[in-house]
Amino acid sequence: MNATASRSTRRRATVAVFAVVAVVAVFVVRLVTIQVVQADTLNAASFDKLSAETTTYGLRGDIVDNDGTVLATTVLRYDVTASPKSVTDFDRTDDEGATTTVTPTQAAGEIAAITGQTADQVYGILTADPSSNFAYVVRGIDVDAFRSIRDLGIPWLYYSSNPVRTYPNGAVAGSVVGFMGEDEAGEATGSAGVEQIENQCLTGTDGVQTYERGADGVAIPGSTVTTTEAEPGGTAMLTIDSDLQWFSQQALAARVQETGAAWGTVVVQEVKTGKLLAVADYPSVDPNNLDATPTEDRGSIAFQAPFEPGSTFKALTAASVLDAGLANVGTQVEAPYIFTDPNGASTRDSEFHVDPLRLTFAGVIQESSNTGTAMLGELLSPQQRFDYMTKFHIGSSSEVGFPGESGGILHPVDEWDDQTNLTTTFGQGLATTAVQMASVYQALGNGGVRLPVQLVSGCKQADGTVTQVPDTTGEQVVSPQAATDTINMLETVATGGYASADLQIPGYRVAAKTGTAQMSDGSGAYGDSYITSLAGLAPADDPQYVVSVTIAKPVTIENGLAAAPVFQKIMSQVLKEHRVLPSGVPGPDLPTTY
Amino acid sequence: MTNLAGAFMARPRTSIAEPAHDLPAITPHIEIVPTRSQKRARPKIAYAAVVVTGVLAIVVTQLLLSIGLSDGAYEISSLQSQQKELDRSNQVLSEQFDKLSSPQNLAASAESLGMVTNSAPVYLRLSDGAVLGSPVAAAGTSVTGGQALVPNSLLTPPTVAGATAAGAGAAGAESAPPAPEVQPDVPWQGALPSPTTR
Numbered sequence: 001m002n003a004t005a006s007r008s009t010r011r012r013a014t015v016a017v018f019a020v021v022a023v024v025a026v027f028v029v030r031l032v033t034i035q036v037v038q039a040d041t042l043n044a045a046s047f048d049k050l051s052a053e054t055t056t057y058g059l060r061g062d063i064v065d066n067d068g069t070v071l072a073t074t075v076l077r078y079d080v081t082a083s084p085k086s087v088t089d090f091d092r093t094d095d096e097g098a099t100t101t102v103t104p105t106q107a108a109g110e111i112a113a114i115t116g117q118t119a120d121q122v123y124g125i126l127t128a129d130p131s132s133n134f135a136y137v138v139r140g141i142d143v144d145a146f147r148s149i150r151d152l153g154i155p156w157l158y159y160s161s162n163p164v165r166t167y168p169n170g171a172v173a174g175s176v177v178g179f180m181g182e183d184e185a186g187e188a189t190g191s192a193g194v195e196q197i198e199n200q201c202l203t204g205t206d207g208v209q210t211y212e213r214g215a216d217g218v219a220i221p222g223s224t225v226t227t228t229e230a231e232p233g234g235t236a237m238l239t240i241d242s243d244l245q246w247f248s249q250q251a252l253a254a255r256v257q258e259t260g261a262a263w264g265t266v267v268v269q270e271v272k273t274g275k276l277l278a279v280a281d282y283p284s285v286d287p288n289n290l291d292a293t294p295t296e297d298r299g300s301i302a303f304q305a306p307f308e309p310g311s312t313f314k315a316l317t318a319a320s321v322l323d324a325g326l327a328n329v330g331t332q333v334e335a336p337y338i339f340t341d342p343n344g345a346s347t348r349d350s351e352f353h354v355d356p357l358r359l360t361f362a363g364v365i366q367e368s369s370n371t372g373t374a375m376l377g378e379l380l381s382p383q384q385r386f387d388y389m390t391k392f393h394i395g396s397s398s399e400v401g402f403p404g405e406s407g408g409i410l411h412p413v414d415e416w417d418d419q420t421n422l423t424t425t426f427g428q429g430l431a432t433t434a435v436q437m438a439s440v441y442q443a444l445g446n447g448g449v450r451l452p453v454q455l456v457s458g459c460k461q462a463d464g465t466v467t468q469v470p471d472t473t474g475e476q477v478v479s480p481q482a483a484t485d486t487i488n489m490l491e492t493v494a495t496g497g498y499a500s501a502d503l504q505i506p507g508y509r510v511a512a513k514t515g516t517a518q519m520s521d522g523s524g525a526y527g528d529s530y531i532t533s534l535a536g537l538a539p540a541d542d543p544q545y546v547v548s549v550t551i552a553k554p555v556t557i558e559n560g561l562a563a564a565p566v567f568q569k570i571m572s573q574v575l576k577e578h579r580v581l582p583s584g585v586p587g588p589d590l591p592t593t594y
Numbered sequence: 595m596t597n598l599a600g601a602f603m604a605r606p607r608t609s610i611a612e613p614a615h616d617l618p619a620i621t622p623h624i625e626i627v628p629t630r631s632q633k634r635a636r637p638k639i640a641y642a643a644v645v646v647t648g649v650l651a652i653v654v655t656q657l658l659l660s661i662g663l664s665d666g667a668y669e670i671s672s673l674q675s676q677q678k679e680l681d682r683s684n685q686v687l688s689e690q691f692d693k694l695s696s697p698q699n700l701a702a703s704a705e706s707l708g709m710v711t712n713s714a715p716v717y718l719r720l721s722d723g724a725v726l727g728s729p730v731a732a733a734g735t736s737v738t739g740g741q742a743l744v745p746n747s748l749l750t751p752p753t754v755a756g757a758t759a760a761g762a763g764a765a766g767a768e769s770a771p772p773a774p775e776v777q778p779d780v781p782w783q784g785a786l787p788s789p790t791t792r
Binding site: 069070073075076142143144146147166167168169170171172218219220242243245246247249250253254257284286288289292505506507569572573575576579581582584 | 667668670671682683685686689692693695696697698701713714715717726727728730737738739741743744745746747748749
């Protein structure tokens, strides 16, 4: 009996072991099938269900002015989409726990009240294609509207965010800051102004974050896989002073409208650094609202539109002649009304006079005598004058590299005809941009050292390093003495020229030059409209700022008087804003006649 | 099992009455000393206890850990959505700040408060008390002339001028203007002058 018992025990044990082994074998086979054989398929299937991929935006960097005021920044706007397929009644429970049923019509009304659409519009979107799974209810709404819609608790609405560019200061420096457009691939990219110059600096890199989430949308612990880290774009730092920029634009716009002019520009440059503090254009664009401005007015006239500068250019001629040592401030000239070159080319003064004017060099500048300037200018050979102009960067665009920037028009000297040879002494027969003219005066104010024109002072990366710092190496264009003498001669314009009453800034000595240039009618001849301008420096004893004002085709006033009050206002503002101390020493008061 | 031997041996002692005190002390309690290997083979409750508590501890720790982890996941998720909301609020406020601090808005607000500019500043030199420039009363001219010639479409909804004026009015009614506490910065260049005493 004992033996039988033990045998049966053994048999039962064997059966049990086999059963266990069999079950384990089944499990192992299943395990291998799932974990090894079908692993990829199953993983993929589960990943699709669980994984959520979110784009982390590497936002486009800001454009800031010289004290960090934001001129352009990136904000998020929201799109609200719906799934028309699942648009149905839904229950809403209020704070007291009462449940009400909301119909799609009611919901549409609630959405419309927030977005400013009509209820019918919204309802139309929701019901346009009931089989569809996707429809935009509203796009690009701001955070407040987004929050209000979200708080309605409508279950069949979905939300997504998009980065959008905004310009908090509107048209202040709008033409310089530029705006966004689309490249060939349809991606947003800077398509004008600094947005375009600094596109590479500003552009961020979007990242992608993948993680697995449970049914309630919460990430499964430990599953976050950051595929690509997002990198925000750098900050483009401008030399522009936004307050001064606004002041300049306001003063310019007021004057352009008052004189019935077509367009105008103001350029304010710091003499000792070459930095542009303001570049105002009228008309100008508000980059927030491009549609309000015609396409042709969206650029920066000051950088892109060359014009014949006229008499403001005489400062360059004067500095060249003084630098070559061919004349001094007291050199005497008998300036006739009409001056005829031995080669037959001739020019006349803007105002008729019977007797020749007995002027010193300073007097020629003060009276803005074309004949006097031509006579003195011709002391230099055309080649010499051409070389001086080239040294002042006439004919080549500035270091800013503004999109579509013009370098002006300066024909090679061997293409000058006799008339051009004469007129280039007083700024006709060649063309410059407003920025180039400001740069000429900057060099004169800085002891003859021309500094590179600066608009962007660098690109500040996310980690704080500053790249693309512009070169600030100056170039001696004329001797310090020639520059100082020229400034002293320009001062006679402010003390005794025809615009002197409009150029007074109490306490400060001003050196300036008026200009009234005939405008080309576009077909090689001069039309009957003028470009009036005023370029100058203050304080004349130690020049700190250049202000150059250009107003085209004024109707009510057709000479430098159109631009002079704008110059006076803006120069006063610059001097005040930068706490420039009043001039301590009286001016040299050069004799202008003999 | 070892105790059985002792039991058998104890039995005769009960039947013999007297000789008990003659005899030397009855054979003491004897048992077979287990060999070392036997001792070792004996199951020890302590081991079982350690293993069971160990397993329990691991299970409990594991449980707590995963509770902690998923708790953390929910906390992270809630903090992330909180951060998102705060980022949104931050964006709203900084947008509003940038918009309100735009020169167009500042100039309009300043002029609506009756402020005018004086384009003839005068400087007081601290080192010798000299007055630089000629003091002139402000002409009372407006910079903007009431015209906003530099557009800013962000400001076009009339919320700005109206809202700021209303806001300023409301704030003024509620609390005293905080202006006196803020001293304007006076830019100073050069060494600060010090009184000369001998």
